[in-house]
Amino acid sequence: MLDSRPLEDYLVFLKIEKGLALNTIESYKRDIDHYVDFLTKQNITSWEEIDRYILLSFFSDERQSAKSDNTVIRQFSSLRKFHQYLKQEGFAQEDPMLFVKTPKKAETLPKIISMEDIDRLLQTPDTTKPLGIRDRAILEVLYATGLRITELIELTTEEIHLSMKLIQIVGKGNKERLIPIGELGCKWLDYYMESARPYLMSKSTKETTVIFLNSRGAPLSRQGVWKKIRQIKQEAGIKAPISPHTLRHSFATHLLENGADLRVVQELLGHSDVSTTQIYTHISKHRLKDIYGKYHPRA
Numbered sequence: 001m002l003d004s005r006p007l008e009d010y011l012v013f014l015k016i017e018k019g020l021a022l023n024t025i026e027s028y029k030r031d032i033d034h035y036v037d038f039l040t041k042q043n044i045t046s047w048e049e050i051d052r053y054i055l056l057s058f059f060s061d062e063r064q065s066a067k068s069d070n071t072v073i074r075q076f077s078s079l080r081k082f083h084q085y086l087k088q089e090g091f092a093q094e095d096p097m098l099f100v101k102t103p104k105k106a107e108t109l110p111k112i113i114s115m116e117d118i119d120r121l122l123q124t125p126d127t128t129k130p131l132g133i134r135d136r137a138i139l140e141v142l143y144a145t146g147l148r149i150t151e152l153i154e155l156t157t158e159e160i161h162l163s164m165k166l167i168q169i170v171g172k173g174n175k176e177r178l179i180p181i182g183e184l185g186c187k188w189l190d191y192y193m194e195s196a197r198p199y200l201m202s203k204s205t206k207e208t209t210v211i212f213l214n215s216r217g218a219p220l221s222r223q224g225v226w227k228k229i230r231q232i233k234q235e236a237g238i239k240a241p242i243s244p245h246t247l248r249h250s251f252a253t254h255l256l257e258n259g260a261d262l263r264v265v266q267e268l269l270g271h272s273d274v275s276t277t278q279i280y281t282h283i284s285k286h287r288l289k290d291i292y293g294k295y296h297p298r299a
Contacts, residue, residue, distance in 0.1 A: 006091040019174040031078035047092045052099040110249035124236040130196035137192035144185030146251035149244040156209040171270040
C-alpha cells in the first residue's frame with residue numbers, strides 16, 4: 001500500500017507555503033486521490049515504482065472513460081506539481097512526469113450573454129423585498145466587477161469603500177487587488193447595506209462582517225448563489241445558461257469590446273498571466289464576425 005504521508009504533507013504545503021484557496025486545494029486532493037486509487041488497483045506500493053508507462057496508462061484510462069480534454073489537462077497539471085514535490089522532498093528519486101507529453105487543450109470559448117440579457121437579468125429581482133434587494137445587489141456587483149463567486153461570498157464590510165467606489169479583494173494566491181465599481185453597482189450595494197442587510201442580520205444571533213447573507217442571516221454559500229441566479233434567469237425568460245462565472249466572462253468581454261486595454265482587464269480579473277485574459281479577445285473576434293454576418297448587406 002502506498003505511503004499516504006507525502007500526500008498529507010503536500011496538502012499542508014499547498015495551504016501554508018503556497019497560500020492556495022481551500023477550493024483549489026480540494027481540487028488538487030480530488031485529482032490525486034483519484035490517481036492513488038488507480039495506482040492501488042495496479043498494485044503499486046511505492047512512489048519509486050511509478051514510471052512513464054504507469055502514467056501513460058492512467059491518462060489512457062481517463063480518456064477512455066470519456067473524461068473531457070480540460071479535465072485530463074487539469075489532472076495532468078495536478079500530477080505534474082505533485083510529482084515535482086515528491087522528488088523535491090525526497091519521497092522519490094525521479095520525476096516521471098518529465099517524460100509524459102502535456103495533453104493538447106481543446107479551445108473552448110467562455111460563454112457570455114448579451115447586454116440585453118444582462119439588463120433583463122438585473123431588472124428581474126423583486127426589489128420591494130429584502131431578498132430581492134440582495135439579489136439585485138449581487139448581480140450588479142458581479143457584472144460591475146467581474147468577481148469570482150468565492151470572492152463575492154467572502155466579501156466583508158471592511159473590503160468595500162463605496163465613498164471611493166472601490167472594492168478590495170484578496171483573490172487566488174492571496175493576491176490583493178482594488179476593483180472600481182460604477183454608479184449603479186455602488187447604488188445597489190449601498191441600498192442593500194442600508195435597508196436589506198440589517199433585516200437579514202436580525203434573523204441570526206451570530207455577528208458576521210460577510211456582506212451577502214441568506215434568509216437566516218448566515219453567509220451565502222456558493223451553491224446558494226448558483227441556485228438563485230438560475231432561478232432569476234428562468235424568471236427573466238432567458239434561455240442561455242447563466243452562472244456567476246458567465247457574468248465574469250461577460251464583464252471582461254464587454255470591457256474589451258468597448259475599447260479597454262487587455263492589461264487593465266487582466267488586472268481587474270486578477271489573472272497572474274495575460275495569456276489567460278487573451279481568451280476574451282477571441283470572443284470579441286467571434287462576436288464581430290457574427291455582427292458583420294448579420295448586418296452587412298453584402299456579408
